[in-house]
Amino acid sequence: MKKHLLKIILPAFAIVMAAGLAFATEESNLPYVGYIATESGYAEIQTDCPNVGQNQCYEGLDPVFNDIGLTDPKLRN
Amino acid sequence: MSYKGIYSKLVTLFSLLLTILFVYTAVSKLNHLDTFHLRLERMPYISSYASLISLGVPFLELVIAGLLWFSKYRTIALYASFILLGLFTTYIIIVLKYSDSIPCSCGGVISALGWKDHILLNITFMVLALLGILWSKKQYKIQATQKSVQ
Numbered sequence: 296m297k298k299h300l301l302k303i304i305l306p307a308f309a310i311v312m313a314a315g316l317a318f319a320t321e322e323s324n325l326p327y328v329g330y331i332a333t334e335s336g337y338a339e340i341q342t343d344c345p346n347v348g349q350n351q352c353y354e355g356l357d358p359v360f361n362d363i364g365l366t367d368p369k370l371r372n
Numbered sequence: 373m374s375y376k377g378i379y380s381k382l383v384t385l386f387s388l389l390l391t392i393l394f395v396y397t398a399v400s401k402l403n404h405l406d407t408f409h410l411r412l413e414r415m416p417y418i419s420s421y422a423s424l425i426s427l428g429v430p431f432l433e434l435v436i437a438g439l440l441w442f443s444k445y446r447t448i449a450l451y452a453s454f455i456l457l458g459l460f461t462t463y464i465i466i467v468l469k470y471s472d473s474i475p476c477s478c479g480g481v482i483s484a485l486g487w488k489d490h491i492l493l494n495i496t497f498m499v500l501a502l503l504g505i506l507w508s509k510k511q512y513k514i515q516a517t518q519k520s521v522q
Contacts, residue, residue, distance in 0.1 A: 306441040309388050313395035317403060326407055343411065355414075 329359040329369050337363050344369040379507040379514075386504040387440040390453050393497060398433040401426070416467055432456065447508045454501040461494040 326341035331354050342359050344352035352359040352369040361367040401408045405426060412422035436456065439449035464487055 302441070305384070305388060306391060309391045310395050310437065313392040314399045316392075317396050317399035320400070321403060325404065326410075341407075341410070 327369075329354070329361065330363055330365060331357040331359055332365050337365055342369065344371050346370055379511045383446070383504050383507050383511065386500040387446065387450075389500060390450075390497060390504075391437045391440055394433040394437040394453070398430040398437070401430045418463070429456075447505060450501050450504040450508065454498055454505065457494050457498045457501065461491055461498065464491055464494075 326343055327345065329340050329342040329344060329352070330337045331340055337360075340354055340359070342352060342354060344359055346352075346361060346369050348371045350371050352371050359369040361369055409422055409426040412425055413419050415422075418425060432452075433456070436449050436452045439445040439452070442449075468487055
């Protein structure tokens with residue numbers, strides 16, 4: 296019985312729990328919307344920057360902002 | 373409790389933790405495969421391999437998570453875990469040190485961590501995999517000694 300628990304139930308439990316957790320935290324894995332400056336004004340982009348921290352987020356060489364006015368910078372740790 | 377029992381239980385515990393990590397990250401990636409592919413395309417040095425990596429890494433993670441539960445393949449799976457985590461950690465360190473473009477964190481709730489915390493998490497799991505390898509070998513040696521005594 297103990298062997299059965301270790302060999303089948305424990306890994307099955309771990310796999311189901313991990314898969315469940317992945318679906319439960321699905322939203323945290325989605326990219327955020329950000330804005331970068333372009334020649335014609337601004338462009339909306341998908342970014343991974345969580346806007347938490349003190350450092351400016353960049354998309355390539357372009358700084359990323361929270362607003363279309365490009366005044367509120369998106370931040371990361 | 374005998375040493376053999378302790379090592380065996382610890383290796384099982386480490387396998388459990390590695391399984392949770394790999395299944396969690398693999399399902400997170402596969403759940404949003406397009407986003408993962410897009411993120412890889414933005415990463416420095418590896419963007420040209422984005423298609424291969426976006427499918428290969430989650431597949432490899434699931435295979436390793438499965439192999440960790442077959443005693444015959446457990447040591448190989450622990451080595452594979454150590455190498456996979458090592459490659460990823462090395463890549464992050466190189467990017468943070470030498471690349472101008474530092475990509476943002478990604479991968480489920482782990483994305484809440486900064487890159488430095490991400491490296492610490494990876495190193496912790498690498499240590500678990502390494503201890504698992506060492507203690508699996510120790511376990512085999514104890515079993516071999518017991519067999520030769522009998």
